[in-house]
Amino acid sequence: MEDNNLWENIKKGDRNRFKELHDKYFHQMYLYAFKSVDGDSGLAEELVSDCFIKIWENRKKLNIETSVKHYLFIILRNGIIDHLRKQKVFTEPIPMDIMAPGDEKDFDDQRQYVRLYMAVKKLPEQCRRVLELAAFESLSYQEIADSLQISKNTVKTQMGRAYKQLKEMLDPKDFNFFLMVCEGLF
Amino acid sequence: MNKTNQDRIWELGVANIYNEAGKEEKEELKLLSENADNEKVKESIAGIREKLGNTGSLQNSSSLLSWEKISQHLRKKQIKLHLTLLKYAAIIIFAFGVGILFQKYWSFKPTTSPVYTEVRVPFGQMSEITLYDGTRVWLNSGTTLRYSDSFGTSDRKVELIGEAFFKVMKSEIPFRVKIKNNEIEVLGTSFAAIAYPDEIFSQVTLVEGSVQINDRQGRALTHLKPKQQVNLPDDVKKKITTTEVNTAFYESWINGEIKFDNEKLVDVARRMERWYNVEIFFESEEVSAVRFTGTVLKNKPIDQSMKAICMLLSINAEYQNNLNTKDVITISK
Structure with missing residues (x-):
């Protein structure tokens, strides 16, 4: 459903649509918050949840004419600033410039990261475990082999496979194009 | 393009970027890279690697838990509304009640500090208990479970030393288990926890539902999905690791x-x-x-x-x- 349509229903008190909005933007907003609070994952998640609570409580008063997405990020940003202000009240000014959320390029990047994350989750089980341990937990191939009780060679194969599949999932168009070209050639 | 060749270049390219390629593999990669298509694969690998770096932070996030928190808040709001209505009724009933009580007992109860209940299972035995909220706990040999007498009313907190299997009754009050350096937080699920003092780690295995692992300050460290097991070293500087396991091995002892x-x-x-x-x-x-x-x-x-x-x-x-x-x-x- 389109965001504005969602929002109309949320204003009427439709919790399912509210959950839909939450699920749609949660990861992007989390990434944004995560960056602003120096990588404190618990805090980032809390700031996003609080932002949604604020929005629900004020839904009747809010008239969103521009994009719902921008609105979400503005409220989230205010929440982050409030939080930082409480923490740094006597120490330093808040670095406002690093946090303007309106940049379309930032949104694009975030969307790409979220897409990649979802793609990782769709990888076959062993492939995913291997990749997660290497990419997110920075384990060496040998450490991964030990922890999953597989051979180092399997780790190597699975890593190659994981990357290849991610590439295919991320640009299905390019890939189809590639196939078309191949078919044309032979 | 040769299919196996294609797989090989991905394999080598990825190994190379993770500094896992040996000398010979590097040379093989060099040879393969003379082909322009293969050069492109290398670029793709670098691109994905860079994006994965920014994606890793999502690993500790949970859209599910975030929504759980929000909907909990929405529910509380509803209860509050009912409470304000009830308040007036309560004031009237309370006024009557106080009058009657004053007549009956003219005394006040002294306030007491929380009392802890401790269940201790000696070596060579095991035990099963049901807590006030309906949660069932199987305690393995040499295990102690401790909880305060306020358990179930305002919070659901227990402390575990040893090994136990929990079937937690679903409730809005989070169920928390303190083990060594960490805390397990769940709403309603089945999981096994091991925290023996003579081992150098503690371990949580999730059978169904979802659990969150917190540090001592109650901050979320990681989330588990069914069949995942997390290993928490006692030395907090060491890495915590999550693996996929056959949960039968961790729940079989209760039978x-x-x-x-x-x-x-x-x-x-x-x-x-x-x-x-x-x-x-x-x-x-x-x-x-x-x-x-x-x-x-x-x-x-x-x-x-x-x-x-x-x-x-x-x-x-x-x-x-x-x-x-x-x-x-x-x-x-």
């Missing part, structure tokens, strides 16, 4: 069986020591590293179980019965 899946005898022995309240020694490192797969039944005496293991693995066990201390078993090749 009086211990299942082992290709585990070293030294680890098997540690569990049997607790369960049968004996001490097991190994004559050599070699024999302690032999791996065992099979099931040990709790209601069988230890000498029978040992005999079966010995026959399977062709090793010897020697018994020494002691009157005042634990029995000792020595295992040799």
Whole structure:
């Protein structure tokens, strides 16, 4: 459903649509918050949840004419600033410039990261475990082999496979194009 | 393009970027990269690697838990509304009540500090309890479970030393288990937790539902999905690791069986020591590293179980019965 349509229903008190909005933007907003609070994952998640609570409580008063997405990020940003202000009240000014959320390029990047994350989750089980341990937990191939009780060679194969599949999932168009070209050639 | 060649370039390219390619592989990659298409693969790999770096932070996020928190808040709001209505009714009832009470008892109860209940299961035994909220807990040998008398009203907190299996009753109040350096937080699910003082780690295995692992300050460290097991080293500087496991091995003991899946005898022995309240020694490192797969039944005496293991693995066990201390078993090749 389109965001504005969602929002109309949320204003009427439709919790399912509210959950839909939450699920749609949660990861992007989390990434944004995560960056602003120096990588404190618990805090980032809390700031996003609080932002949604604020929005629900004020839904009747809010008239969103521009994009719902921008609105979400503005409220989230205010929440982050409030939080930082409480923490740094006597120490330093808040670095406002690093946090303007309106940049379309930032949104694009975030969307790409979220897409990649979802793609990782769709990888076959062993492939995913291997990749997660290497990419997110920075384990060496040998450490991964030990922890999953597989051979180092399997780790190597699975890593190659994981990357290849991610590439295919991320640009299905390019890939189809590639196939078309191949078919044309032979 | 050759299919296996394609896979090979991905494999080598990825290994290379993770500094896992050997000298020969690097040269092979160099040769393969002379092809323009392969050069493109290398670019793709670098691009994905860079994006994955920014994606990793999502690993600790949970859209599910975030929504859980929000919907909890929405529910609280509703209750509050009902409460304001009830308030007026309550004031009237309260006024009557106070009058009657004053007549009946003219005394005040002194306030008391929280009282803790402790359930202790000695070595060689196990126990099952049901908590006030309906949560069932199976306690394995040598385990202590502690909770305050306020359990179930405002919070659901317990402290675990040892091994237990929890079937947590669903509720809006989070159920928290303190183990060593960490805290397990759930709403309603089944999981196994191991936190023996004589081990250098604690361990949580999720059977169904979802759990969140917190640090001592209650900040979320990671989330588990069904069949995942997290290993939490006592040394907080060490990395916590999550693996996929067969959960049967971690819940079987509640039915009086211990299942082992290709585990070293030294680890098997540690569990049997607790369960049968004996001490097991190994004559050599070699024999302690032999791996065992099979099931040990709790209601069988230890000498029978040992005999079966010995026959399977062709090793010897020697018994020494002691009157005042634990029995000792020595295992040799």
